Amino acid sequence: MTKTRVILCGTGVAGRQALRAILDRADLQLAGLLVHGEAHEGRDAAEVAGEVHGASGVIATRDFDAIVRTQADAVCYMLLLPDIDQICTLLASGKNVVTTAGQMFPGWHSRLIEARIDQACRDGNSSFYVTGINPGWADEILPLTMSALSRDIRRVHILEYADCSKYPAPHILSIMGFGRSAEDIRTGQLPDLAVMREFFSQSLAALAHGLRAELDSIEDTREYVFAPGAYDIAAGHIARGTIAGQRWRWVGSLRGEPKIVQETYWITAFDLGEGWPASGSMADDTLWRATLEGTPSLRCTFEPCHSFAGRALQGAVDYNPSGLATAMAAVNSLVPLCAARPGLLTSADLPLPRGAIAPA
Amino acid sequence: MKKYRVIHYATGGAGKQAIRGIAAHPQLELVGLLVHDKAKVGRDAGELAGIGALGIAATDDVDAILAMDADCVSYMALWNDVDLVCRMLASGKNVVSTAGLLYPKFFGQELVDRLETACREGGTSVHGTGINPGFSGEVLPLTMSVLSRRIEHIFVQEFADFRTYDSPEVNHAMLGFGRRIEDMRANKHPNFDPAMQFFHQSIAMVADGLGVALERIEQTETYGITPRGATIVSGEVPPGTIGGIKTRFSGIVGGRPLMVIELTWVATYDMGEGWPGPDDASNDTQWSVTIEGEPSLRCTFEQASTFAEGAVQAHTEPAMVCTAMHAVNAIPYVCDAAPGIRTFLDLPLMAGRYALR
Numbered sequence: 151m152t153k154t155r156v157i158l159c160g161t162g163v164a165g166r167q168a169l170r171a172i173l174d175r176a177d178l179q180l181a182g183l184l185v186h187g188e189a190h191e192g193r194d195a196a197e198v199a200g201e202v203h204g205a206s207g208v209i210a211t212r213d214f215d216a217i218v219r220t221q222a223d224a225v226c227y228m229l230l231l232p233d234i235d236q237i238c239t240l241l242a243s244g245k246n247v248v249t250t251a252g253q254m255f256p257g258w259h260s261r262l263i264e265a266r267i268d269q270a271c272r273d274g275n276s277s278f279y280v281t282g283i284n285p286g287w288a289d290e291i292l293p294l295t296m297s298a299l300s301r302d303i304r305r306v307h308i309l310e311y312a313d314c315s316k317y318p319a320p321h322i323l324s325i326m327g328f329g330r331s332a333e334d335i336r337t338g339q340l341p342d343l344a345v346m347r348e349f350f351s352q353s354l355a356a357l358a359h360g361l362r363a364e365l366d367s368i369e370d371t372r373e374y375v376f377a378p379g380a381y382d383i384a385a386g387h388i389a390r391g392t393i394a395g396q397r398w399r400w401v402g403s404l405r406g407e408p409k410i411v412q413e414t415y416w417i418t419a420f421d422l423g424e425g426w427p428a429s430g431s432m433a434d435d436t437l438w439r440a441t442l443e444g445t446p447s448l449r450c451t452f453e454p455c456h457s458f459a460g461r462a463l464q465g466a467v468d469y470n471p472s473g474l475a476t477a478m479a480a481v482n483s484l485v486p487l488c489a490a491r492p493g494l495l496t497s498a499d500l501p502l503p504r505g506a507i508a509p510a
Numbered sequence: 511m512k513k514y515r516v517i518h519y520a521t522g523g524a525g526k527q528a529i530r531g532i533a534a535h536p537q538l539e540l541v542g543l544l545v546h547d548k549a550k551v552g553r554d555a556g557e558l559a560g561i562g563a564l565g566i567a568a569t570d571d572v573d574a575i576l577a578m579d580a581d582c583v584s585y586m587a588l589w590n591d592v593d594l595v596c597r598m599l600a601s602g603k604n605v606v607s608t609a610g611l612l613y614p615k616f617f618g619q620e621l622v623d624r625l626e627t628a629c630r631e632g633g634t635s636v637h638g639t640g641i642n643p644g645f646s647g648e649v650l651p652l653t654m655s656v657l658s659r660r661i662e663h664i665f666v667q668e669f670a671d672f673r674t675y676d677s678p679e680v681n682h683a684m685l686g687f688g689r690r691i692e693d694m695r696a697n698k699h700p701n702f703d704p705a706m707q708f709f710h711q712s713i714a715m716v717a718d719g720l721g722v723a724l725e726r727i728e729q730t731e732t733y734g735i736t737p738r739g740a741t742i743v744s745g746e747v748p749p750g751t752i753g754g755i756k757t758r759f760s761g762i763v764g765g766r767p768l769m770v771i772e773l774t775w776v777a778t779y780d781m782g783e784g785w786p787g788p789d790d791a792s793n794d795t796q797w798s799v800t801i802e803g804e805p806s807l808r809c810t811f812e813q814a815s816t817f818a819e820g821a822v823q824a825h826t827e828p829a830m831v832c833t834a835m836h837a838v839n840a841i842p843y844v845c846d847a848a849p850g851i852r853t854f855l856d857l858p859l860m861a862g863r864y865a866l867r
Contacts, residue, residue: 171659287657292809295653297862298839299645299813299832301531306866360859363866409866433808444865446828447816450650452809454657459802471805475657482656502649502859503656507720507768 154485157182157217157245159236160228161190161198161210163319163470164250167477168226169199173206177485177506181222183210186229218243224484227251228477231345234263237278241270246277246487248480252345254280254290255352255359255496258368264494271493279487279495281479283472284310285353288438288452289412291497294360296440296448303444306357310414311427313435315383317470322385327396328418329388335374347398354402354410360498365402365410373397375422383418395422433458436472478505514581514845517542517603521550521558521568524608525586527827528834529559532584536864537842543568544575546587576601581845584837585609592624595636599628604635604845606837611638612648613711614851615718625851635852637844641832642668646797646811647712647771648854652719654799654807661720661803664769666712669786671794672777673742681744685755687777688747691733706757713761713769719855722768728760734781742777753778754785795829835862 156178158169172178173196183195190198195208211217218239225240227249240247257264267278281287289308297303314322323329327340334340351368358365377394380387388394395417402410420429431437434455442448454471456463482505490500497503516538518529532538533556543555545568556564569575576597582604585595590610598605614621614636625636638644647666655661672681681687684702686694710727717724736753739746747753754776760767779788798810813828839862844852 167659174659283657287653291653291656291859294859294861295645295649297865298649298860299641299835300839300862300865301527301534301831301835303862303866358866360861361866362863404866441817443816443818446813446831448832449812449814449817450809452654452807454805454807457802457806458800458808459663459806461802461806474659474805475807478657478659482658497859498861500859502652502854502857504652504719504855505655505658505661507661507722507763 151177153177153179154224154488155179155181155222156484157184157220157222157225157240158195158228159184159217159225160230161185162228162230163473164477165228166199167474168228168481169195170201171478171481172226173199175481175506178481180206180208182217182220183208184214184217185210185212188212214239223488224248226480226484228480234266238266238270241267241276241278242273244274244276246279246484248279248281248483248487250280250282250286250476250480252280252349253278253352254285254349255356256494258352258355259348267494275492277487277490277492277495279483279490279500281483281497283436283454283475283479284438285349286479286497287475287503288440289350289353290357290360291503292438292450292452293357293440293442294498295502296442296450297361299446299448300442301445303361303442305408305443306410307441307443308410308412309437309439309441310412311432311437312414312416312472313418313420313427313432314385314416315418316435318384320385322383322418326416327393328383329386329392331392332374332376335393350398350400350412350414354400354412356496356498358402358404358410360496363404363409365404366406368400368402370398370400373399375426377419378421378423381419388418394418395426434471479503482506511537513537513539514841515539515541515579516841517544517575517578517580517583518555519544519583519585520587521545522586522588523830524834526559527831528584528586528838529555529564530561531831531835531838533559533561533564535838538838540564540566541580542566542575542578544572545570572597582606582841584841586834586837592621596624596628599625599634599636600631602632602634604841605637606840606844607636607638608640608644608833608837609638610708611636611851612640612643612708613638613715613853616711616714617707622851629849629851633849635844635847635849637840637847637852637857639836639840641829641836642797643708643712644836645832646799647709648715648719650797650799650809650811651716651769651801652854654801654809655720657805657807658801659804661768661801663767663802664716665800665802666769666771667798667800668771668773669791669796670773670775671791672744672775673740674794676743678744681742681777685775686733686752687742687755688745688751690751691735694733694752706759709757709759709771709773712771713759715853715855716769717761717763722763724768725762725765728762728767730758732756732758734776734785736778736780738778738780740778747777754781839863839865
């Protein structure tokens with residue numbers, strides 16, 4: 151078997167999951183590992199991944215130029231924010247790039263970025279693809295596959311419920327704004343999450359493109375609900391009266407009519423009142439529902455979970471079903487992306503997505 | 511925009527929906543209609559489909575159809591006629607079918623060779639599809655698997671309510687509603703096992719898609735007895751007879767069931783433990799796919815006339831539209847594909863292009 155040589159960039163929660171998966175797979179060969187922080191620099195990739203036995207022979211580096219010089223077929227780019235310069239350099243060096251960090255449909259926001267990525271793909275005869283659980287699977291791949299059953303679609307609605315209370319990352323408070331006051335909102339002190347907003351807008355645009363419908367606008371709005379009392383979550387403290395839940399809504403319009411809507415409900419508690427997810431509304435901490443109203447009307451409700459069979463959780467403490475799913479969406483796309491035509495690709499340009507049964 | 515010229519075959523439940531779908535699809539143009547029934551010959555395709563006239567008259571002249579210039583045939587006869595499919599392919603027409611052929615490899619090399627030869631001769635491709643098999647048992651689990659690191663078990667459940675399905679032959683003779691278990695077991699309908707082979711091919715396709723060797727498929731049927739009985743559209747289901755049938759297919763890999771498809775088909779809701787009660791089903795048909803593994807994933811799939819609150823539901827029609835449209839929407843992809851048998855494993859992610867209006 152010819153192995154696909156892969157470089158991994160980024161070792162956050164999803165990055166480490168991707169690293170474990172790449173080291174496990176018989177058809178993938180880790181060729182390089184780019185890390186952000188000093189803590190992992192100089193260590194063997196298997197040690198960085200944890201839970202993997204034996205050394206991989208690949209040493210983590212912070213030297214991006216060394217990574218560019220490394221021979222590889224593909225890069226799994228899992229940094230939190232997409233660095234367009236880095237991505238273009240990797241593409242131009244002949245490596246296909248899969249990322250979960252955004253730029254799913256860059257032309258929606260910037261013809262310049264689109265043109266740069268496109269040129270880099272041409273220079274390197276390489277391709278670029280963005281995926282993840284959402285944006286990606288739940289709001290693009292799933293509705294696209296469902297749409298194949300449709301005669302006409304009047305409206306696409308994608309719903310996300312995410313319970314952020316068990317997620318131990320500090321950015322739940324610092325970046326997403328949970329636990330911040332109404333005053334902070336009023337005075338514009340909250341991070342505006344521009345990168346994330348653009349990511350969701352672009353995934354709406356990518357879905358529309360897959361359906362061969364060109365949207366004329368995508369509007370986003372953000373609403374809040376405040377904590378009825380004080381409580382603690384994994385990431386820290388939520389004081390009474392501070393942000394306990396937020397709903398983002400992206401509305402994509404076609405000829406002035408709202409046609410593709412995504413709503414994300416991010417919560418830190420289940421008692422936030424009417425219209426907010428109630429306790430028992432999901433099996434684990436996330437739920438997605440894609441509804442296509444039309445002829446016929448179709449609905450898929452999708453939930454990742456540790457186990458539906460009562461299997462006990464073992465191993466990694468940073469394990470999170472949705473984080474792992476995001477990492478795997480990228481890892482499982484590496485081989486098909488290498489076989490695809492060069493250029494900026496979306497899920498609609500690739501084969502039907504699928505995984506592989508890992509060796510036992 | 512490139513237009514694909516389409517000949518449609520058959521005007522049953524799904525066939526009528528397909529004619530409407532072809533008429534509505536901006537990339538497709540209906541150029542011919544083949545029918546079995548002499549009474550339909552000469553009638554307009556649109557009229558047969560319950561929409562306005564399309565200017566295409568139905569014919570039962572197979573040779574005339576084969577001589578036509580067209581890109582694709584949408585084949586929606588109830589049974590698969592391999593000879594006819596091969597003649598269509600060899601005459602230069604791609605074929606999308608809801609009558610089987612989802613995974614010809616499962617049925618053996620002889621079928622594969624016949625189809626591939628016809629495809630080579632005509633420079634054409636053939637694709638089999640549907641809703642289940644076709645979506646719930648293949649596209650959905652495969653698509654979900656892209657999120658998996660490790661897969662322990664795949665469980666596909668189908669629920670279908672047959673109370674409004676107007677076929678005494680299927681409901682009573684083949685599935686056994688209203689018959690005694692002993693009678694059903696002793697006198698199995700000759701089409702039962704061939705029809706169930708449809709679901710075997712789903713398992714074979716998914717196993718190949720995930721890169722594992724399927725050892726065998728085990729099939730079991732269990733029956734539910736209705737204590738009260740019922741009158742359904744297709745006829746009587748007397749008390750003490752079969753009110754439900756559960757068919758399970760287990761795809762064995764490495765000595766263990768890797769993928770199980772379970773069909774729960776009912777004519778009544780009074781069969782007790784292990785069978786759906788009147789409040790359990792939100793709809794006439796529902797599917798769920800559960801992948802147990804790392805991570806575990808579950809997707810439930812429903813289709814209806816509308817999900818708007820309080821709206822009146824049509825019954826069997828949404829499933830018919832899904833079946834037909836999965837084939838109709840595949841036409842441009844199949845026409846553009848390299849010649850040969852093209853399954854979900856070979857084709858791109860197919861979408862309902864231009865359906866959002």
